[in-house]
Amino acid sequence: MTFDVQQARSHFSALKSGFIFADNAGGSQCAKDVADKVYDYLLNTNVQLGADYSVSVLSTTKVTVEAPKVAAKLFNCSPDEIIFGPSSSANMENLARSLDASIEAGDEFILTGEHEANNGPFKKLAARTGAVVKFWRPTPTNPSNPYSVALKTDELLPLITSKTRIIAFTACSNILGSIVPVKEVVEAARKAAKKEGADKVQFSVDCVAYAPHRLIDVKDWDIDYCVFSFYKVYGPHTSALYVRQHTLDKLSSIVHHFLKVDTKAHKLQPGGPGYELVYGTTGVVPYLESLTPEGTLKATFAAIAEHEQTLVEPLLKFLTAPAQVERGVRVVGREEAGLTRVPTISFVVVGQKPLKSKAVVDFFDKKGGIGIRYGHFYAYGLIDNLEPKIDPEDAVIRISLVHYNTVEEVTAIIETLKEALS
Ligand SMILES: Cc1ncc(COP(=O)(O)O)c(C=O)c1O
Incomplete structure (x- = not known):
């Protein structure tokens, strides 16, 4: 499957700044092709x-x-x-x-x-x-x-x-x-x-x-x-x-x-x-059709799924490593990577040294350069029914990536996570 992440990124002006957009489940960046239509x-x-x-x-x-x-x-x-x-x-x-x-x-x-x-x-x-x-x-x-x-x-x-x-x-x-x-x-x-x-x-x-x-x-x-x-x-x-x-x-x-x-x-x-x-x-x-040589939605989404696995795998591997589990990190959702998992990854920090989700996101915001978010994301019923209970207002830390995110960006996110959790 051919997928050129840099070619995909070239359609999004905001990505040129180097800021790491990792709150895409909240809203993705808008492709230039779309903005051109609105303008027209x-x-x-x-x-x-x-x-x-x-x-x-x-x-x-x-x-x-x-x-x-x-x-x-x-x-x-x-x-x-x-x-x-x-x-x-x-x-x-x-x-x-x-x-x-x-x-x-x-x-x-x-x-x-x-x-x-x-x-x-x-x-x-x-x-x-x-x-x-x-x-x-x-x-x-x-x-x-x-x-x-x-x-x-x-x-x-x-x-x-x-x-x-x-x-x-x-x-x-x-x-x-x-x-x-x-x-x-x-x-x-x-x-x-x-x-x-x-x-x-x-x-x-x-x-x-x-x-x-x-x-x-x-x-x-x-x-x-x-x-x-x-x-x-x-x-x-x-x-x-x-x-x-x-x-x-x-x-x-x-x-x-x-x-x-x-x-x-x-x-x-x-x-x-x-x-x-x-x-x-x-x-x-x-x-979307421009992303693969086949020019079909089917080929594009297959390529997206494959590329996104390269983002899911290191993040889940880090969050579920024995050191992080010992630290109190718990993934909210399935812990295994695979094609039935997209790079929307949520977690909480519980145990002996719990951290508020807000505190982890504040650490990112103070450091700058990466946009992630915490909360219930309007899935209030889901969060409110988790056992043991978590505060629905503080809820989870969510890192949500899409096909235009890169493995290098995931590495940077993991480095900041290490600091935030230490
Ligand atoms: C799974 C899911 N359903 C529905 C919505 C609501 O979409 P909208 O903001 O267009 O009302 C969202 C928004 O975050 C969502 O993530």
Whole structure:
């Protein structure tokens, strides 16, 4: 697999400063190809959509034809199944609102209690309709580290009953960094649901922390809803939501009553999305496709996965070395590297000489040159359910890398970690 990290880096102006961006799960840098599109839109076609004069016709094409076509490539779906919104949180809240009329008291939702974006809207939907919420929680994978948690399919299946309507989980947690085998989970859950006589189960998969690292395939996964945020995938602050066409047809519209959008994705876009940002997203796929000679998303994501292992391995090796374990370092998430692990790595420092996560990050900030962060990262339910308890406000130290990070940067991060932990 050919992957030239320096060529990838050349698309990001901010990387030239030498600052080490290691908070990418919070938001990645934006590729120049994307910024160029935003600039082009604002300076040349910044008019209201839907009019018949030539410039409006051009903007309408950019935003409602070109952008959904590109987003559809990232989901492997039809452009008609794409909804743009300001954020994944807003997209999910809008989706849940449109489900109000189809949920009955006693229906059951199974949530994982990870990032609130794919949890809160369903919890509020349950409160509005009398549905019941159950949790499929991540559990330890290494008996000697209680924080080495991951979702396990076997622990989901017993929660499924004849009343199950929605199963919502992440394809990759923004804290744990391990990839959930979505296709396998959905297949097993559908089988269990059929056995229970549940014939209306829908799957909602949060791909926000997955999309920068692996290729989504909603058709292969056989899911109903999927969301990610372009600002984590080298693009602007906007989000795309996939809704399966036959599901979309049945959802209630949440836009102004006089708009005729009954079967269209627009029915989930109240007020419309930010035009220049939506058009800006069309720069993401060409950037990704430029990363490998094959010029395909499949080849690019395979190369990304391989390169990212060179970042995951030294970090996990350092954090799980006997000296660090003795020091009190505990990885939060799976401890093993491998293709089911992305370079989003969280940990805490407990034991005889515990350290606040804030103190470790403060050390980095004082030293300068590397951006990492601490906290619950809005996966409050996940952090709050870890045992032994950790303070959810202080939560974890997170180092989150992507394909444009280098092995040399990881070495620098490890050197600073050594000082911070000493
Ligand atoms: C896993 C995950 N889901 C959802 C979100 C929310 O995305 P947005 O900020 O676009 O609402 C985030 C943001 O950090 C995330 O990491």
